[in-house]
Amino acid sequence: MGAIRLSAVTATFSAIATGILLAGCSFSFGTTPELSAEKLATTLSEKIASTTGQPAPEITCPDVLVGKIGNTTKCKLAAGDGSTLGVSVKVTSVDGDQINFDFKADGSVTPAED
Structure with a gap:
């Protein structure tokens, strides 16, 4: 059962990865160019x-983007079962x-720890 759930998560993350391979964004905040x-x-x-x-996935970022x-x-993008997918951001x-x-x-997806 765990393998089936992981396969579904992998497929979902693959779709997300394909959808966001390169998407540009821009922001403007105060006088110091950084994003929390x-x-x-x-x-x-x-x-x-x-x-x-x-639906919007749960994402955590460890640092301010200078x-x-x-x-x-x-x-890191996290699935409900604890699997994660890295998301790289570059200015x-x-x-x-x-x-x-x-x-x-x-x-690639990092499976949830058992």
Whole structure:
């Protein structure tokens, strides 16, 4: 039964990964170009939901995204069964307060720990 559930989660994550391989976003906040970890997670979740037509997934990001070209962070998308999928975020450009970034899903799912 666990294998069936993991297969369904893998299929769902694969669809999400395909839907978000590269999607650009931009934000403008205050005078320091950075995006809080919480706001980044919320934004990614909303973008994935709108791209896939699925409910917004649970995403956590460990760090603030600082608006410097090339900066990266790695967030995690979590399924209800505890499986996770990495989501890589990379700053592509900065225009004053505006941070532009792309994100993509990793190619593999990390199964839930038993």
